[in-house]
Amino acid sequence: MWRGRRGWIPLLGPVALLFGIWHVAVMMSGSLIFPTPWQVAVGLVDLARQGLLLKHVVASLFRVTCGYLLAAALAIPVGMLMGWFATAHAFLNPLVQGLRPISPIAWIPLAILWFGVGDLSPIFLIFLSSFFPMVVGTAAGVMTIDRKYVRAARNFEYTGFRLFRLVVLPAALPQIVTGMRIGLGVAWLVVVAAEMIAVSSGLGYLIIDSRNAGNRYDLVVAGMFVIGVVGFLLDSVMRGLERLDEVRWRYET
Amino acid sequence: MRPKIEVLSISKTFQTRGGPVPVLDDLSFQVADGEFVAVIGPSGCGKSTLLGVLAGFERPERGEVRVDDEPVREPRRKGIFIFQQPSLFPWLDLEGNLVFGLNGASEEARRSLVAHYIALVGLEGFERAFPSQLSGGMQQRAELARALMVKPEILFLDEPFGALDALTRLRMRAELLRILSRERHTVLLVTHDVEEALHLADRILVLSPRPARIQRVIEVVLPRPRTLSSPELLALKVSILRELGVDEGAG
Numbered sequence: 001m002w003r004g005r006r007g008w009i010p011l012l013g014p015v016a017l018l019f020g021i022w023h024v025a026v027m028m029s030g031s032l033i034f035p036t037p038w039q040v041a042v043g044l045v046d047l048a049r050q051g052l053l054l055k056h057v058v059a060s061l062f063r064v065t066c067g068y069l070l071a072a073a074l075a076i077p078v079g080m081l082m083g084w085f086a087t088a089h090a091f092l093n094p095l096v097q098g099l100r101p102i103s104p105i106a107w108i109p110l111a112i113l114w115f116g117v118g119d120l121s122p123i124f125l126i127f128l129s130s131f132f133p134m135v136v137g138t139a140a141g142v143m144t145i146d147r148k149y150v151r152a153a154r155n156f157e158y159t160g161f162r163l164f165r166l167v168v169l170p171a172a173l174p175q176i177v178t179g180m181r182i183g184l185g186v187a188w189l190v191v192v193a194a195e196m197i198a199v200s201s202g203l204g205y206l207i208i209d210s211r212n213a214g215n216r217y218d219l220v221v222a223g224m225f226v227i228g229v230v231g232f233l234l235d236s237v238m239r240g241l242e243r244l245d246e247v248r249w250r251y252e253t
Numbered sequence: 254m255r256p257k258i259e260v261l262s263i264s265k266t267f268q269t270r271g272g273p274v275p276v277l278d279d280l281s282f283q284v285a286d287g288e289f290v291a292v293i294g295p296s297g298c299g300k301s302t303l304l305g306v307l308a309g310f311e312r313p314e315r316g317e318v319r320v321d322d323e324p325v326r327e328p329r330r331k332g333i334f335i336f337q338q339p340s341l342f343p344w345l346d347l348e349g350n351l352v353f354g355l356n357g358a359s360e361e362a363r364r365s366l367v368a369h370y371i372a373l374v375g376l377e378g379f380e381r382a383f384p385s386q387l388s389g390g391m392q393q394r395a396e397l398a399r400a401l402m403v404k405p406e407i408l409f410l411d412e413p414f415g416a417l418d419a420l421t422r423l424r425m426r427a428e429l430l431r432i433l434s435r436e437r438h439t440v441l442l443v444t445h446d447v448e449e450a451l452h453l454a455d456r457i458l459v460l461s462p463r464p465a466r467i468q469r470v471i472e473v474v475l476p477r478p479r480t481l482s483s484p485e486l487l488a489l490k491v492s493i494l495r496e497l498g499v500d501e502g503a504g
Contacts, residue, residue, distance in 0.1 A: 148338060155330070156353065171344070
């Protein structure tokens with residue numbers, strides 16, 4: 001049934017087309033290793049039945065949650081200080097801008113050296129990867145606050161911490177949330193890479209282990225599929241945050 | 254009686270890339286309690302800077318501003334500033350914005366005050382609306398309500414109706430006069446609109462081009478409501494425009 005722009009056909013059409021081309025391409029190439037969509041689906045169901053799917057998803061989400069929340073807890077206050085106090089900006093910005101371009105992947109050897117093989121290494125890498133987008137977004141958000149709001153608040157004799165909490169924070173919140181959304185996206189990208197090296201669980205481990213232990217490319221692609229779905233759901237949650245009244249005003253004219 | 258506001262030979266210079274630009278040059282004047290003073294001058298003459306200094310947002314290099322015989326050092330609730338661009342907080346609804354201005358009053362006092370002032374500016378039914386859902390004129394009414402609610406002794410109005418369309422501007426002027434007839438405030442209005450100044454003010458200060466000095470003071474002794482087409486006001490309008498270097502209807 002056609003239901004306009006919000007119907008199922010525009011949503012599922014391209015996916016069906018991709019699966020179709022994929023299937024035909026595998027058939028025509030005669031590849032014995034590369035799986036068809038159906039084999040991937042069977043692999044996915046197998047993983048789910050054995051309880052492995054849930055186990056790996058939970059392991060990855062656990063690491064992302066820890067690293068991301070730690071990063072947010074540090075990045076948002078630091079970003080606000082940088083945005084509000086010129087001195088804090090002068091001291092911290094060179095540091096932030098210098099460390100930011102280093103890919104979290106490049107930190108993997110150091111992470112293993114410092115934190116060993118276990119949960120702490122990927123958590124550290126996720127912390128690094130999501131800290132910088134959030135610090136930069138928060139600082140920019142505070143710096144670009146329309147001065148008229150601060151002016152009005154000072155006129156009503158708001159000063160110090162109350163001015164910060166009741167005016168600066170809500171005025172910068174839309175950009176803080178955007179930084180948080182970017183940070184979570186990067187965290188989800190990095191957890192997969194980190195799990196390929198430092199640990200023996202999680203979706204990244206599932207992918208690399210499926211390949212190493214007998215070229216199970218059906219499970220590799222199944223893992224990729226799950227990564228995509230979970231990443232999409234995480235981003236949906238963040239987009240939900242952007243629709244809150246406290247944030248939405250920035251995007252309305 | 255002691256004046257409400259005393260401006261004692263203030264000067265201010267802006268440092269720009271092209272060197273220092275004097276903006277205010279040894280200005281002195283007084284404003285009586287309850288008086289409505291309009292400041293008018295050519296664009297860029299420093300009249301907004303003057304108002305910012307009076308309200309405590311900016312410091313003069315020399316001279317002093319005293320309100321109730323106390324030097325002004327920072328913005329106070331005693332004198333609320335209203336700017337051309339409404340500064341309602343977009344993340345709060347109308348009621349939230351009004352309550353914000355009260356800054357720490359008791360819950361009960363707040364509720365009755367909010368209702369009273371929302372009615373005073375004619376925004377009943379919009380308590381839950383966000384600023385983005387209000388028209389420009391409604392936002393400026395809300396801004397006025399937020400200011401009036403803290404019972405400011407002084408209102409600093411910096412071209413408050415400048416961004417509104419002509420019809421809304423006229424309506425807002427009448428509204429302001431109606432409110433001022435009920436509540437006593439000392440008002441300083443910066444405007445480039447000669448008619449607006451004549452319509453509202455007891456006294457008009459005409460400033461010179463930058464650096465601003467007081468070029469002329471005009472007392473408007475006509476009773477309100479005033480008709481802009483009356484011969485006295487027309488004569489005043491022509492003389493002010495001439496003062497500003499515009500010879501309207503010459504010949």
